[in-house]
Structure formats: structure tokens, C-alpha cells
Amino acid sequence: MHYVVMDLEWNNTYCKRLGGFINEIIEIGAVKLDENLKTLDTFSEFVKPQISRKLQGRVKRLTNLTNEEINTGDFFQDVIEQFGDWIGEEPTTVLTWADGDIRTLISNYRYYFGTSVLPFAGRYVDLQKYCQSFIDVPSSQQIGLSTAAEQLGINPDLYSHHRALDDSVLSADCLRKVFHPEKLAAYTKKCDAQFYHRLEFKPHAISNINHPLVDKSLLECKCIKCGETAVRQTDWKYSNQYFRADFKCENCGALLRYAIRFKKYYDHLDIRHTTSEIDENDNKKRKRHYYKPKRKASVKNKQ
Numbered sequence: 001m002h003y004v005v006m007d008l009e010w011n012n013t014y015c016k017r018l019g020g021f022i023n024e025i026i027e028i029g030a031v032k033l034d035e036n037l038k039t040l041d042t043f044s045e046f047v048k049p050q051i052s053r054k055l056q057g058r059v060k061r062l063t064n065l066t067n068e069e070i071n072t073g074d075f076f077q078d079v080i081e082q083f084g085d086w087i088g089e090e091p092t093t094v095l096t097w098a099d100g101d102i103r104t105l106i107s108n109y110r111y112y113f114g115t116s117v118l119p120f121a122g123r124y125v126d127l128q129k130y131c132q133s134f135i136d137v138p139s140s141q142q143i144g145l146s147t148a149a150e151q152l153g154i155n156p157d158l159y160s161h162h163r164a165l166d167d168s169v170l171s172a173d174c175l176r177k178v179f180h181p182e183k184l185a186a187y188t189k190k191c192d193a194q195f196y197h198r199l200e201f202k203p204h205a206i207s208n209i210n211h212p213l214v215d216k217s218l219l220e221c222k223c224i225k226c227g228e229t230a231v232r233q234t235d236w237k238y239s240n241q242y243f244r245a246d247f248k249c250e251n252c253g254a255l256l257r258y259a260i261r262f263k264k265y266y267d268h269l270d271i272r273h274t275t276s277e278i279d280e281n282d283n284k285k286r287k288r289h290y291y292k293p294k295r296k297a298s299v300k301n302k303q
């Protein structure tokens with residue numbers, strides 16, 4: 001069994017064919033390790049861009065790469081074939097620092113080959129998640145590679161940054177600091193259909209109030225002053241991911257603005273809501289100066 005710790009550099013660019021932006025890969029770097037994390041080989045290749053011939057200024061500054069340099073590389077289709085040959089037949093776990101790189105690799109692979117399935121990846125580990133479990137930071141916070149390296153007692157200044165091979169080497173050294181095969185196994189995912197589906201799933205807020213995932217009991221607003229159930233005064237409006245409506249508490253007279261968001265992730269629904277008291281003077285002012293009702297944003301609530 002081999003581990004391949006890989007890192008990519010990419011250029012975010014508009015793609016006519018997709019009608020949207022894509023992170024076009026410009027460099028692939030990787031370190032191949034045996035099951036005791038001994039380095040067996042390294043891989044470092046430029047990828048000659050085909051979607052955008054011009055690197056963004058930000059990418060140039062970050063990587064110190066020039067258009068001339070990356071144009072010495074082969075096309076993605078060829079480099080990825082070389083990469084697959086380099087990985088070889090040995091069962092391999094691919095590791096990247098956070099899942100941005102694997103997502104980008106999949107999106108480029110799909111763009112050129114029409115399929116998301118990476119033939120060389122049997123198993124995958126998000127190395128950032130794994131390393132972070134050894135560092136005292138909340139899991140909701142994603143720490144960068146240099147910060148993690150420092151926390152693990154590595155001096156990141158000894159490595160050059162934001163080049164694919166150097167970042168792979170630094171990531172591999174982070175893994176060495178916290179290598180426990182059994183714990184790593186718990187973070188290892190099989191690259192099956194569900195794996196790709198999960199990575200390609202785009203979290204989105206639900207915009208139709210009659211959607212079956214919208215729990216109607218949560219569309220009730222409790223008065224923040226007295227706790228009684230308030231009565232809705234306006235239609236539901238959907239804006240900025242939230243359903244919004246104004247309520248009035250018949251018990252204490254408070255005017256309330258209630259907003260609730262249902263956001264669908266691959267395997268869970270995230271629900272957030274806020275209630276605030278409406279300042280009537282403020283409301284009048286706002287209506288006079290800024291408030292322009294839009295028919296489109298109005299959501300009818302069938303009860």
C-alpha cells in the first residue's frame with residue numbers, strides 16, 4: 001500500500017464551454033510514500049493551460065510562476081496520464097490538504113474526460129481534517145498548511161510555499177508528525193460513487209417554502225419579549241437565502257421580524273433562524289427611503 005500526498009496549483013478562469021468559472025490546473029506535485037511513510041519518489045510537472053493562456057496576477061504573485069514557465073508543460077490529458085503511470089499498480093491512498101485540491105482535480109478530469117472517476121485513486125484522506133484532529137482548534141475552523149505545520153513543530157519557512165511539490169513535501173512532513181495508521185484509517189474514504197457524489201454536491205439554501213424539507217412548525221415565530229406565539233402580518237419573502245416575514249405579538253404588542261434559512265448539505269439540513277424586534281420609527285424611515293417591494297421575491301405561503 002502506498003500513500004500519495006499531492007498538491008495542485010491552479011488558475012481560476014472563465015470557461016466559455018461551461019458558462020462559468022473553473023480552477024484550471026497549472027501544476028501537479030506529489031510525494032509517494034510507503035506504508036511507513038518513507039519517501040519512494042516525487043512527481044512535479046507543469047500543466048500547459050488550454051482554457052486560459054493568461055495567469056491571474058494573484059496566482060503569479062503567490063506561486064512565482066510565469067506564463068512562459070507553465071507553457072513548457074504538457075497538456076492536462078498527458079500530465080494526468082503520466083501521473084497515473086507514476087502512481088502505478090500498487091493500491092494507493094491519495095491525500096490532499098483540505099478537499100479543494102481533490103475537487104479541482106475531479107473538475108478538470110471531468111472537463112477533459114467527461115467522467116469524474118479518477119482511475120488512480122482507490123482511497124482518499126483529507127489530510128487537513130486528519131492533522132487538525134491533533135491540534136486544538138475547532139473543527140469548524142479550517143487551518144492552513146503553514147499554520148498547522150508550525151503547530152506540529154515544523155518550521156514552514158524552510159519550505160518554499162505555494163508550489164505544488166513543496167506543499168506536498170510539507171504536507172507529508174505534517175503527516176509524519178501525527179502518523180497513527182489506525183486513526184488514519186478512520187479518516188480514509190473509499191473512492192466510490194458516493195464519494196464523488198458527496199464531493200460534487202453543492203450545498204444550497206431551499207428557496208421554495210412549500211419544499212418538503214421545510215418544517216412548517218418552524219415557520220412559527222415566538223415573541224422574544226413574552227414568549228407567546230406571534231401572528232404573521234406579511235407574506236413570506238425569500239431573499240439572501242432566508243424566508244422573511246413580519247409578525248405581531250397579540251399578547252404584548254411587539255412587532256417582530258422573523259427570518260429562517262434551510263440549507264441543504266449532502267447529508268444534513270442546516271436550519272438557522274433569527275427574530276428581531278422592529279423599531280417602528282426605523283421601519284417607517286426604511287420604507288420611505290429604501291424599501292421597494294419586488295413581486296418576484298414574494299413567496300406565497302399555502303396553509
Ligand SMILES: [Zn+2]
Pocket residue numbers: 223224225226227228249250251252253254
Ligand atoms: Zn409578546
